[in-house]
Amino acid sequence: MAQMTTTPPIPASPTAASLGTVRVNRPRRGRRSVGASIALHGTLILASLIALGPIAWVVLSSFKPGYAVQSTEITLVKDPTFANYEYVLFETNFPIWFLNSAIVAGLTMLIGIFFSATTGYALSRFNFPGRRGLMMVFLVTQMFPVSILIVPIYKIMADLGLINTLPALVIAYLTIAVPFCAWMLKGYFDSIPTSLDEAASLDGCGPFRTFYRVILPLARPAIAVTGFYAFLTAWGEVAYASAFIQTDDKYTLAYGLQQFVPQFNPQWEYLTAAAVLVTIPAGIVFLFAQKHLVSGLTAGGTKG
Amino acid sequence: MSTVTADAAPRSAGLSTTLRRSWDKHWAAWAMVVPVVAVLAVLIFYPLVNGIWLTFTDQTEANQVAEICTKSITGGEVCRENPNAWSFVGLDNYINVLTGKVGEFWQWTGTTLIWTAAGVAFHYGLGLGLAVMIHREMRFRGLYRVMLVLPWAVPAFISAFAWKFLFNERLGLVNSVLNAIGVDSVAWFANKSTALFVAVVTNIWLGVPFMMVALLGGMQSIPEELYESAEIDGATPWQRFRNITLPGLRPVSMTVILLGTIWTFNMFPIIFLVTEGQPAGSTEILVTGAFRAAFEGIRNYSLASTYGVLILSILLIFSVFYRRVLRKQGEVW
Numbered sequence: 001m002a003q004m005t006t007t008p009p010i011p012a013s014p015t016a017a018s019l020g021t022v023r024v025n026r027p028r029r030g031r032r033s034v035g036a037s038i039a040l041h042g043t044l045i046l047a048s049l050i051a052l053g054p055i056a057w058v059v060l061s062s063f064k065p066g067y068a069v070q071s072t073e074i075t076l077v078k079d080p081t082f083a084n085y086e087y088v089l090f091e092t093n094f095p096i097w098f099l100n101s102a103i104v105a106g107l108t109m110l111i112g113i114f115f116s117a118t119t120g121y122a123l124s125r126f127n128f129p130g131r132r133g134l135m136m137v138f139l140v141t142q143m144f145p146v147s148i149l150i151v152p153i154y155k156i157m158a159d160l161g162l163i164n165t166l167p168a169l170v171i172a173y174l175t176i177a178v179p180f181c182a183w184m185l186k187g188y189f190d191s192i193p194t195s196l197d198e199a200a201s202l203d204g205c206g207p208f209r210t211f212y213r214v215i216l217p218l219a220r221p222a223i224a225v226t227g228f229y230a231f232l233t234a235w236g237e238v239a240y241a242s243a244f245i246q247t248d249d250k251y252t253l254a255y256g257l258q259q260f261v262p263q264f265n266p267q268w269e270y271l272t273a274a275a276v277l278v279t280i281p282a283g284i285v286f287l288f289a290q291k292h293l294v295s296g297l298t299a300g301g302t303k304g
Numbered sequence: 305m306s307t308v309t310a311d312a313a314p315r316s317a318g319l320s321t322t323l324r325r326s327w328d329k330h331w332a333a334w335a336m337v338v339p340v341v342a343v344l345a346v347l348i349f350y351p352l353v354n355g356i357w358l359t360f361t362d363q364t365e366a367n368q369v370a371e372i373c374t375k376s377i378t379g380g381e382v383c384r385e386n387p388n389a390w391s392f393v394g395l396d397n398y399i400n401v402l403t404g405k406v407g408e409f410w411q412w413t414g415t416t417l418i419w420t421a422a423g424v425a426f427h428y429g430l431g432l433g434l435a436v437m438i439h440r441e442m443r444f445r446g447l448y449r450v451m452l453v454l455p456w457a458v459p460a461f462i463s464a465f466a467w468k469f470l471f472n473e474r475l476g477l478v479n480s481v482l483n484a485i486g487v488d489s490v491a492w493f494a495n496k497s498t499a500l501f502v503a504v505v506t507n508i509w510l511g512v513p514f515m516m517v518a519l520l521g522g523m524q525s526i527p528e529e530l531y532e533s534a535e536i537d538g539a540t541p542w543q544r545f546r547n548i549t550l551p552g553l554r555p556v557s558m559t560v561i562l563l564g565t566i567w568t569f570n571m572f573p574i575i576f577l578v579t580e581g582q583p584a585g586s587t588e589i590l591v592t593g594a595f596r597a598a599f600e601g602i603r604n605y606s607l608a609s610t611y612g613v614l615i616l617s618i619l620l621i622f623s624v625f626y627r628r629v630l631r632k633q634g635e636v637w
């Protein structure tokens with residue numbers, strides 16, 4: 001795929017990609033005027049505030065008692081309490097839903113990384129019949145609205161006896177996550193020089209060994225991004241979860257939380273606490289992945 | 305490979321050797337992709353074919369069984385034909401949907417276009433602006449990056465909830481702030497434009513980080529020397545941006561805009577949870593409108609599939625068109 005014909009050549013080595021995060025526009029440093037500096041930092045601080053604001057407000061509200069959440073007064077902290085958290089953690093099925101979500105998202109992440117890595121490697125390295133078709137299929141799967149797939153997948157899951165089980169969700173989420181992840185990893189593998197594969201094969205490594213021992217360790221940034229994406233996909237999905245899961249003890253968080261939103265009197269104070277608890281694991285995965293995000297995507301989600 | 309005609313025999317022998325040779329050469333690649341292909345075939349391709357077939361029937365949850373079986377007194381089962389069983393209806397589903405007899409296809413399509421265009425334009429514009437800023441060397445760069453990417457880590461249904469909370473008419477922060485500066489509370493979800501505005505803002509908030517990170521990645525692959533020589537030639541920052549950064553980002557931009565369009569078009573949770581289509585269904589986009597039309601009350605499988613096929617067709621036509629435009633501009637992608 002000669003997609004780079006009209007663009008400047010891109011340094012094709014993993015070291016260049018990973019160094020990318022530290023490489024900076026050195027010549028321009030120090031020549032920025034004070035005014036420009038203030039404008040730059042001001043804009044970025046404003047943007048950061050907008051990015052963090054809603055999260056921070058939910059976090060602050062989660063420590064307020066119900067009447068303070070319901071009031072129109074603007075207060076950052078008001079009679080701080082853990083009552084909302086206590087209610088969510090001990091009075092509801094939240095811990096079970098949390099565990100279910102963790103199992104589903106964890107499995108989706110691990111299996112998703114495995115499958116998309118092997119597929120991405122094959123797409124990157126071997127010019128096998130069906131390669132182009134598969135790339136197209138991956139793009140087209142992104143276009144499928146859930147509403148068309150949900151009924152037939154439901155029937156398949158019912159035939160397999162998987163309705164109301166967690167594996168049904170893992171399988172469904174893999175179909176969402178793997179095509180994009182494989183596409184992204186393929187792009188990253190493309191940036192790793194093939195001379196490494198050739199050297200490995202001269203040393204007597206088969207294709208699988210080469211992949212596992214040589215290429216995979218070099219692709220760590222992209223793997224981190226892939227894992228992050230797969231985890232988030234599974235962690236926040238609502239539609240499949242509401243279709244396939246029927247009993248309270250199998251709910252995932254995304255679906256279970258809907259129970260706090262009765263039509264007419266939403267229990268905002270519990271919702272805020274639950275929202276914080278739901279976001280924490282996603283945040284932890286994010287912190288592990290974040291320093292790889294840019295370099296992992298550099299080559300990744302960006303090439304056809 | 306079963307070939308029937310006699311003269312095809314040598315060709316089939318040729319085919320089998322080709323196949324064997326092909327196998328020897330490509331077995332590793334095929335082995336690596338086969339699990340994914342198998343799962344996609346079962347869970348995407350088969351449902352797609354099944355879904356297309358359903359669009360020509362009137363199948364619903366209520367009429368899907370062809371026979372009704374009742375236990376008789378003697379313990380055996382008596383089955384008789386379901387008088388209301390589903391049947392083929394030809395193109396009726398499409399006609400009903402497109403003429404507006406069922407649902408509000410054209411209105412939803414209009415809203416979807418506004419929703420998608422606004423979302424993608426702001427995602428890309430803001431993502432690019434922030435990426436350009438954060439690409440420079442400066443103090444707190446790492447910190448800014450983490451903070452700006454953080455919305456990405458928040459699951460979509462939580463973001464939806466957080467923004468719905470902020471814009472709540474009675475107790476939301478936005479109205480409280482408006483009151484504090486002497487402006488009356490706005491009933492955000494009471495009319496179409498404000499409700500859609502809230503949904504679009506939510507979607508922008510959660511989509512910018514991906515764009516920013518992808519474009520940042522693209523910028524890092526633009527060789528530094530280009531900027532240095534441009535600077536020596538006296539190019540202004542704007543000229544450098546215009547003539548080096550933008551062209552250098554082209555491949556990345558083309559991909560993320562296509563992906564962004566598809567994702568936003570099919571973005572279900574935001575509209576579904578933030579506006580819930582209120583007021584009176586006027587803020588529904590295609591995916592949420594279709595979901596409500598088909599799944600509220602008796603689940604209407606054929607209707608859901610009809611909408612699905614229409615949505616898929618729109619996106620397919622869009623991407624073919626998009627790629628053709630790109631190719632005309634010399635991009636082999």
